[in-house]
Amino acid sequence: MRAFLGFVRKETLHLLRDRxxxxxxxxxxxxxxxxxxxxxxxDVEDIAIAIVDPTPDIATNQLRxxxxxxxxxxxxxVVPGTQGLELEFRRGxxxxxxxxxxxxxxxxxxxxxxxxxxxxxxxxxxxxxxMQGYATAILQRWYRDAVPAGGPLRIEAETRLRYxxxxxxxxxxxxxxxxxxxxxxxxxxxxxxxTREKETGTMEMLLVSPIRPRAIVAGKVxxxxxLGFIGVVLVLVAARTVFGxxxxxxxxxxxxxxxxxxxxxxxxxxxISTRAPNQRAAMIAALAGLMMPTLLLSGFIFPLDSLPWPxxxxxxxxxxxxxxxxxxxxxLKGAGLATLWQETLIxxxxxxxxxxxxxxxxxxxxx
Amino acid sequence: MSxxxxxxxxxxxxxxxxxxxxxxxxxxxxxxVFGFLGANGAGKTTAMRMLIGVLQPxxxxxxxxxxxxxxQPERVRRRIGYMSQKFSLYEDLTVRENITLYGGIYxxxxxxxxxxxxxxxxxxxLEHAGNELVRDIPLGWxxxxxxxxxxxxxxxxxxxxxxxxxxxxxTRRRFWELxxxxxxxxxxxxxxxxxxxxxxxxxxxxxxxxxAIAAMGTPTEVRQAVGAATLxxxxxxxTRPGAAA
Numbered sequence: 005m006r007a008f009l010g011f012v013r014k015e016t017l018h019l020l021r022d023r024x025x026x027x028x029x030x031x032x033x034x035x036x037x038x039x040x041x042x043x044x045x046x047d048v049e050d051i052a053i054a055i056v057d058p059t060p061d062i063a064t065n066q067l068r069x070x071x072x073x074x075x076x077x078x079x080x081x082v083v084p085g086t087q088g089l090e091l092e093f094r095r096g097x098x099x100x101x102x103x104x105x106x107x108x109x110x111x112x113x114x115x116x117x118x119x120x121x122x123x124x125x126x127x128x129x130x131x132x133x134x135m136q137g138y139a140t141a142i143l144q145r146w147y148r149d150a151v152p153a154g155g156p157l158r159i160e161a162e163t164r165l166r167y168x169x170x171x172x173x174x175x176x177x178x179x180x181x182x183x184x185x186x187x188x189x190x191x192x193x194x195x196x197x198x199t200r201e202k203e204t205g206t207m208e209m210l211l212v213s214p215i216r217p218r219a220i221v222a223g224k225v226x227x228x229x230x231l232g233f234i235g236v237v238l239v240l241v242a243a244r245t246v247f248g249x250x251x252x253x254x255x256x257x258x259x260x261x262x263x264x265x266x267x268x269x270x271x272x273x274x275x276i277s278t279r280a281p282n283q284r285a286a287m288i289a290a291l292a293g294l295m296m297p298t299l300l301l302s303g304f305i306f307p308l309d310s311l312p313w314p315x316x317x318x319x320x321x322x323x324x325x326x327x328x329x330x331x332x333x334x335x336l337k338g339a340g341l342a343t344l345w346q347e348t349l350i351x352x353x354x355x356x357x358x359x360x361x362x363x364x365x366x367x368x369x370x371x
Numbered sequence: 372m373s374x375x376x377x378x379x380x381x382x383x384x385x386x387x388x389x390x391x392x393x394x395x396x397x398x399x400x401x402x403x404v405f406g407f408l409g410a411n412g413a414g415k416t417t418a419m420r421m422l423i424g425v426l427q428p429x430x431x432x433x434x435x436x437x438x439x440x441x442x443q444p445e446r447v448r449r450r451i452g453y454m455s456q457k458f459s460l461y462e463d464l465t466v467r468e469n470i471t472l473y474g475g476i477y478x479x480x481x482x483x484x485x486x487x488x489x490x491x492x493x494x495x496x497l498e499h500a501g502n503e504l505v506r507d508i509p510l511g512w513x514x515x516x517x518x519x520x521x522x523x524x525x526x527x528x529x530x531x532x533x534x535x536x537x538x539x540x541x542t543r544r545r546f547w548e549l550x551x552x553x554x555x556x557x558x559x560x561x562x563x564x565x566x567x568x569x570x571x572x573x574x575x576x577x578x579x580x581x582x583a584i585a586a587m588g589t590p591t592e593v594r595q596a597v598g599a600a601t602l603x604x605x606x607x608x609x610t611r612p613g614a615a616a
Contacts, residue, residue, distance in 0.1 A: 010475030014464065021463045021504075205457025212423050212453040214445065215476045 007215050011223035018197070019227050029193070033185045033235045037242040040177045048134045049075065053100040054089065055082045061109040067146045071102070076138045089123065099125040100135050102143070112150055174247035178239065179331035180304030182262065183324040185235045187298045190266050193228050194273030195286040203282050218363060225270045232266040233259070252338030261334065261344075264351050265327040269294075271358035272323070278365035298324040326350045374437060376401045376528050376559035377422065381431035384417055391417040393582040394431060399561060399575075401527070404554050406573030407563040410610050414582040415563040416456075416532060422561070423453050423530050436527040449477070452521035452529035456536055460517050462506035466497060469505055470520060477524035484523075491519040495549075511542035518549055522558070529553065531562040535569065547572050567602045578609055585609045 019026060053071060057064045060082075072079040080098050083089075092098045103121035105111065111118055122139055126132035198221070201207035210220050236259065243249040251258070272294060280286035299305055301315060302324035308316060319325050326347040333339035333347075341348065377399040384392045392414040399405045407415045420426040422435055424444035433440045436450040460469045467488060474484035492498045495515040500508055505516070514534065521529055531550075535543045547569070554560050562573065570576050570590060577587040586593045586609060590602060599605040 007476045007478065010472050014461065014468070014472050017468065018461070018463055204462075205455050205459045206461060208425075208455050208457070209453065209459040209473075210476075211425055212448060212451075213473075213476045214448045214478070 008219050008223055011215065011219065012226050015197070015224050016227045019231070029189055029231060030234070030238070032188070033181070033238040034242050036181050036185060037178070037239055038246065040181060041174055041243075041247050048131050048138070050078045051076055051100055051135050051138065052080050052098045053077050053102065053139070054080050054092065054098045056084070056086055056089070056101060056103040057082055057108075058084050058104070059106045059108070061107075063109040063112055063150050064104055066150060067102075067104075067143075070142055070146050074138075074142060077142075093123070093125055096125075100139060102139065115151075118147070174243065174249050175336055177304070178243040178247075178249045179328055179335055180302065181243075182236055182239050182331055183265065183302060183304065183327050184295075184298055185239055186232050186262065186265055186327075187269050187272075187294050187324060189235050190225075190228055190232050190269035191273035191276065191294050192287065192290040193231075194225055194270050195276040195280065195290050196283050197224055197228075198274065198277035199280050199283045199286040202277075221274055221363070225274075228270060229263070229266055232269075233262070236262045249335070251335050253334035253340065257341060258331065258334045261327070261330050261348065261351075264348065264355065265323065268323045268327075268351055268355045268358065271355050271362055274362035275358050275365070278362055297322045301325065302328050304328060323351060323354050326354075374401070375399060376403070377405075377433070377435050377561065379418075379422070379431070379433040382418065382421060382428050382433050383430045384414075384421055384426065385429045390582050392421070392428075395577075395579075395582075395584050397577055397584065397587060399528075399559055401559055402554050402557045403575065404550060404560045404562065404573045406570050406576035407561065407579065408565065408567070408570050408576055408606070409563075409579035411565070413579040413610075415579055417582075418579070419530055419532055419561070419563060423451060424448050449524075450527050452524070452526040454517050454521040454529070454531050454534050456533040458510075458513060458517060460505050460513065460520065463504060465502050465504055466492070466508070466516060467501045469516070470523065473520045474523050479524050487523055491516070491523075495519060511538055511545070514538055514542065515546060515549060518546065522553060526558065528559040528561065531560065533563055533565070535564065535566065543569075567606060570602050578606065580609050 055064075055068060055071065057068070068079065068082060071077050077100075086101075086103060089098070089101050093101075101123040103123065105119055108118065120143065122136065122143075124132050124136050124139070198207075201210070207220075211217065240251065240258075244251070273290070276286055276289045276293070280289055297319075301311075301319040301322045303319070304324070308319055308325070311319065330344050330347045330351075333344050375398040377397075379395055379397050381394040381396055382392060383390065383394050395414075395418060407418065409415045417426065421428050422433060422440060424435075424440050424447045428441065435447045438446040438450070440447055461472070464472065470488045470491065471484055474487070479487070488501070492501050495512060497508070497512055497516065500512075505513060508516075518531070518534065521531075535546055538546070543566075550560055550562070550572075562569075564570065573590070575587070575589050576593060577584045578593065579585065586597055586605065588596065593605055594600070594602065597605045597608055599608055
């Protein structure tokens, strides 16, 4: 036990003495939150829009007012005809155009159908879809108010987005970032620190000594568990203070699940380190084998539903996918263990499998 | 003092179809300095790795410090010291921290660690540098420090795997003085080397060729048995029969 504590102390010293790496590891979560929050926002604002209104009247004026006063839109111009729109789209001076028919007021009064054309710049499909949604919403509200009461009965869908009512992108990326930060810190750093000892020859000294391989590995990962928790807390604090991301569920549950995921990531790091001959190989393996799936196949960047089925199938072996579901559940929906037990069990299973694999390899290395 | 420190009987290790160590048999007395010589790839390191309990023999048996390496590797590990050809202290820890770490791993009491740290620093002339990072001290001292750390838990047998590669002649000389001091205190030293002049410092040597022991005895005995004037000639004759006169 004293040998083990001495070993943990040694690992902590390694970590504290390497100031640069430590600074990067501490700053990394905060910088990630800020970059994702400010730069990678998927909310669209200030959409440059043109309205084509051949015959302006009271009704179309009301619509124009609504568009002009909305935060989402920036009304560039109101023109009588569609000629010239094409050029403006190409130049980028407008990103959306609302083409109204003639005699809007009269058609509304008679209860006629009102064919409105909505042109959207689709060169960025995600943004295009969002712009279309905003424009449709504003049109519907205007139409509802403009049609005189007592008209023909219509079905109106009152839509409301639960858990993220204003579609803030911060709500989406913060859970993903927690998974990402933990994967980097835990898996990558463990893999590197174990392979470094192989490279310098100190691992051989340790293997010759009476300390058991399992104790070596356990001693190595403890400082990174602490660092991982610090990372989670930093992300949560940054997300809350800067972007106001709420925490609906239990903080304790979130931290416990993060602890579980840290173990999963550490186990991954151990498995990598038993296979990689040196630090460089470990780094490449961790980046290609862990970071990319964590970013692309976890639902962090691309929604899982939009992936082709082979990738969806593949994503189920990516631990971050399950962890992401858990974090989103706890943070945004306030879900408890009662709903998240399946994901939790999957993570526990994966961790045990990886740890067994890692320690089996360690035993074999002793030949 | 009667029981040998190391005994090996037909110790063999194969990697696939390649036989790295082929049925070697030898004994090393307590307090003896025993040299393992051979060209690169002759099987010295493989033999040593079996004796320190990190590599299982394919067949044959061996005891080290009175324990069987096959059935009691844990006990063997507690009673031996080991220094590898790679420098094996932690560069980003101080001299004292390195000593304390290894002391802890080998179960040396805190009190003993404290007194032995003082002894080590005095013996190798590093009193002033105890709190310096190992990275900042000269290579010659690092090597002596690594040797002292390998002896920290007072092992009965110490294994040195090419400990003097890459150090200057003066440091090598100093290193051998340390080895003699250690042997004089009753610790058995098994050392691999490919410096033939160092072989002359050993009480007995064994020359390995292609995994087998080609000659064994005191340096004088080996020279006479092979019929060569110097160990250089012995080595050439054994490793390249027909080439040497």
